[in-house]
Amino acid sequence: MITVDDVHTYRGLSYVLQGISLQAEDAQCTALLGRNGMGKTTLIETMMGLLSARDGDITLDGTSLRGKEPFQIAKRGVALVPQGRHVFSSLTVEENLTLAARGNGEPGAWTLERVYDLFPNLNRRRKNRGSDLSGGEQQMLAIGRAVMTNPRVLLMDEPSEGLAPVIVDKVGEVIRLLKQEGLCVFLVEQNYGLAIETADRLYVLAGGQVVWQGSPAELEAADDVRHLHLGV
Amino acid sequence: MNQFIVQTLNGLTLAGIMFLVSSGFTLVFGVMRITNLAHGAIYLLGGYIAYSTIQLVGNFFVGVIVAGLAMALLGIVLERTLIKRMRGQVMAELLATLGLVYVMNDLALAVWGGDPLSLRLPGVLRESTTLPGGIIYPNGRMFILFLAVVIGLALYFLLRRTRVGAIVRAGVDNKAMVSAMGINVRLVFTMVFALGALLAGVGGALGGTVLSLAPNADAEILTFALIVVIVGGLGSFEGAVLGSLIVGLLSNYGQAYFPALAYFALFAPLVLVLLVRPQGLLGRTAA
Ligand SMILES: Nc1ncnc2c1ncn2[C@@H]1O[C@H](COP(=O)(O)OP(=O)(O)OP(=O)(O)O)[C@@H](O)[C@H]1O
Ligand SMILES: [Mg+2]
Numbered sequence: 001m002i003t004v005d006d007v008h009t010y011r012g013l014s015y016v017l018q019g020i021s022l023q024a025e026d027a028q029c030t031a032l033l034g035r036n037g038m039g040k041t042t043l044i045e046t047m048m049g050l051l052s053a054r055d056g057d058i059t060l061d062g063t064s065l066r067g068k069e070p071f072q073i074a075k076r077g078v079a080l081v082p083q084g085r086h087v088f089s090s091l092t093v094e095e096n097l098t099l100a101a102r103g104n105g106e107p108g109a110w111t112l113e114r115v116y117d118l119f120p121n122l123n124r125r126r127k128n129r130g131s132d133l134s135g136g137e138q139q140m141l142a143i144g145r146a147v148m149t150n151p152r153v154l155l156m157d158e159p160s161e162g163l164a165p166v167i168v169d170k171v172g173e174v175i176r177l178l179k180q181e182g183l184c185v186f187l188v189e190q191n192y193g194l195a196i197e198t199a200d201r202l203y204v205l206a207g208g209q210v211v212w213q214g215s216p217a218e219l220e221a222a223d224d225v226r227h228l229h230l231g232v
Numbered sequence: 233m234n235q236f237i238v239q240t241l242n243g244l245t246l247a248g249i250m251f252l253v254s255s256g257f258t259l260v261f262g263v264m265r266i267t268n269l270a271h272g273a274i275y276l277l278g279g280y281i282a283y284s285t286i287q288l289v290g291n292f293f294v295g296v297i298v299a300g301l302a303m304a305l306l307g308i309v310l311e312r313t314l315i316k317r318m319r320g321q322v323m324a325e326l327l328a329t330l331g332l333v334y335v336m337n338d339l340a341l342a343v344w345g346g347d348p349l350s351l352r353l354p355g356v357l358r359e360s361t362t363l364p365g366g367i368i369y370p371n372g373r374m375f376i377l378f379l380a381v382v383i384g385l386a387l388y389f390l391l392r393r394t395r396v397g398a399i400v401r402a403g404v405d406n407k408a409m410v411s412a413m414g415i416n417v418r419l420v421f422t423m424v425f426a427l428g429a430l431l432a433g434v435g436g437a438l439g440g441t442v443l444s445l446a447p448n449a450d451a452e453i454l455t456f457a458l459i460v461v462i463v464g465g466l467g468s469f470e471g472a473v474l475g476s477l478i479v480g481l482l483s484n485y486g487q488a489y490f491p492a493l494a495y496f497a498l499f500a501p502l503v504l505v506l507l508v509r510p511q512g513l514l515g516r517t518a519a
Contacts, residue, residue, distance in 0.1 A: 048412050074414030086409045088402040095398045100413035130405075149414055 001026050001184055002047065002078070002153045007056035009039075009046045016042045018208030019056070024153070024201075029175055029185040031195040033230055034205035040188040041083050043205070044157045047186070048080050049073040060153065074100075079151035083158045083188075085142040089131035093122050096130055096145050104150040108181065115144040118174065136167040143174060153184045160191040172198050192232045196220065204229050234367045239488045240481065245373045247480025248380025249439040253453055254460040255387060255472040256431030262404045262467030263424045266315060266325050270332040271432050272454030277336055278303045278433025279440035279449075280344045283351055292354045296437040303433025304426040311425040316418075333450065341447055348444035351437065376438050383434070384473065391469055400424060404467060456483075459498065463505045465515020474513055 002024050009017040016039040024030035034040050045051040047058055049070040058065045065073050074080075088096050094112070103109050116123035119140040125133060133141060139159055146154060156175075160168040168191065175198045178185055189195040195202060196216045204212040204225060212225045219226065226232050257271045278299040286295035310332070318324035352358070353372040360370045391397035402410050403420055411417045435453075436445070443449065456479065461467075464475025478501055486497025505512060 050408055050412060069416075070408070070411040071414050071416045074412055080409075080412045082409065082412070086406050088405045088409070090401050090405055091398055095402075099395070099398050099402055099410075100415055102414065145413070 001061055002186065003059045004043070004047065005057045005059070007043070007046060007058065008054045009042055009051055010054055011042055011051070016208055017046065017053070020205070020208075020210055022203050022210060022213070024184050024186045026152070026184045027179055027182045028200040029179050029187055029198045030201050030203070031187045031189055031199035032203045032205055033189060033192065033195055035229065035231065036190070038205045039208055040205060041157055044080070044083075044155050044186075044188055047073075047155055048078060074149065074151075075102075077150075077152035079146035079149050079154050081139075081142045081146050081154065081156040081159055083161065085135075085138045087130035087133070087138050087141045087145065089129060091130055092127055093130065093133070093141055094126040096141055097122075097148050099145070101148040102150055106150075109150050110147045112148070115148060118177075119144055136163050136170075139163060139167065139171065143171070147178070151183070153186065154178060155186050155188075157188045158190060159187070160189065160194050168194055192226075192230060234365060237363075237365070237367055238369060239484060241369055241373065241377070242488075243481035243484030244477075245377045245380075245442060245480075246484050247476040248377045249435055249442065250453075250456050250460050250480050251380055251384060251472060251476035252431050252435035252438065254457040254464075254476055255384070255469060256428035256435070257457045258461045258464070258467055258469065258472045259400075259431075260425055260428040261461070262469075263400055264315075264421050266425075267322075267329070268425075268428065269326060269329040269454065270310075270336065271329075271428070271457060272450035272452075273333045273336040273340075274303050274306065274429050274432040275436040275439065275453050276445060276450040277306070277340055277436065279351070279436030279445040280340055280349070281433070282437035282440060283344070283349050283445065286351060292351070292357075295351070296434060299437040300430045300434040303436075304430035307426040307429025308422055310429075311422045315425065316421075337447060337450065344445075346447050348446035349440070350444050351440035353441050372441055376441060379438060383431075387431075387469070396423075459502050462512060463501050465512025468512065468514045468516070471512050471514035 004020055004022050007017055007020045020043060032040055032043065042051060046053050049065065049068050060076055060078060088099070091099065097112055097115060121137055122140055122144060125137060130138065130141065143159065159171045172194055175185055175187065187195060187199065196219065199216055202214060202216060202219050203210050206229045211229060212222065214222070253271065253275055257268060260266055260268050281302050282295035282299035285298040286292055314328055315325065318328055357372040357375050360368050362368050391400060399410065399415055399420055403417060407417050439453065460472060460475035460479050463478055464471025464473070479498065482501055483494065483498045486494040490497065
């Protein structure tokens, strides 16, 4: 479980996150929706420690992550699938996957074999460099690379961006699988369909603040929120 | 013809020394984006330390190893105290490493004086061998070339075949993402800086057998290294190999056949590459 408590983050001089509070539970997918430039990536990067919050706190299963470096946060069990995928382009697929692989000592832990079973394409291309992959394959690799650290919390920043519908479906399928395994998935999306189908709880971000929260059914019913803040 | 072969071998030896120096320089730049102007001074200090160690213990190889380790240690200290403070401020890094050049050179001048020194190779390496075709060539130079190749292969193995190497390459691609994977990038920086300094130190020890160790030798080797990495591609290991070969051979042919145009031979490839392929022969365009 990861909790964001009244977080304020600046990007340069712009005051992007103006007091965000939210919570993502284990074995659930929590989605954050919002238009372009609302600060979704800023929040994810703050949670990962890549940006530091001016104020507020983020806690992982009750322990504060305040002042921690990204590598320390990662070692505590947070993994990131970044916007734009950012696979290591000069590493092979297999090197991308094994670079930071960490077991968690449990029987069902993620291994290279499991990732290849889930994404057979990656197995076929395991000697290829990250830069040789298609967008969809890069997204699979970014997800595979993150789960290979056997995290407790997975932060996903617009994993459907720029992908063909079949691959978006695959992403949704993977999120459901990870939930079943007890992972806490925090999904940032602009793809309304993917979010509504996979999330158990949703937040809507606008103007640097959470303007709405609720269940998928509630969001489906809240026409005004969808029109005003999501344009759907 | 024999003369040409001898000059080619000389050029290759020079290329080997240039490779040792420029591979460290390019590695540090590739991973840390730091242009370490003190790289030449580290080379020279490494050479001097090898010289004194050899005088003290009477063993060439101990001298090379001590020089390498001492410079690696110096690299760790410099990175942890000085470089770390200026991360990301290009001007500050340049000025700080330039300042180091003056400090290190003055210290070296005080300890080793201003007369050119050169390292003496042990026993059989001081002799020459007659190669097929009747060419007589010094064993020492062959040996330096051989060592440079071995070190180059070891580096290649480290960078391409080990997890540490994968981390270093990933760091060149995207440092923030490496740290988000749970890897302490600062530690990687320190290790890379130390490795760069180690290579420069070993380069100085081996270079000291062929080139002389004297004030200003650091500026000369730094110039070579800069040309090599610009020709080969800044930050590229393969580029350092290719650049060293081109610059080493051309500059040696230049000195041997057209001494008046030696500098032309050195800078011509640089200008050509900058005109035709500014990112260097094997360099990547900035993302
Ligand atoms: N490096 C930066 N310096 C200053 N402002 C920035 C910087 N990067 C982003 N911003 C601004 O911060 C705001 C939030 O950006 P952020 O990337 O978090 O938005 P987002 O919700 O993830 O957008 P998108 O849906 O396009 O990914 C934007 O208005 C953007 O213009
Ligand atoms: Mg974003």
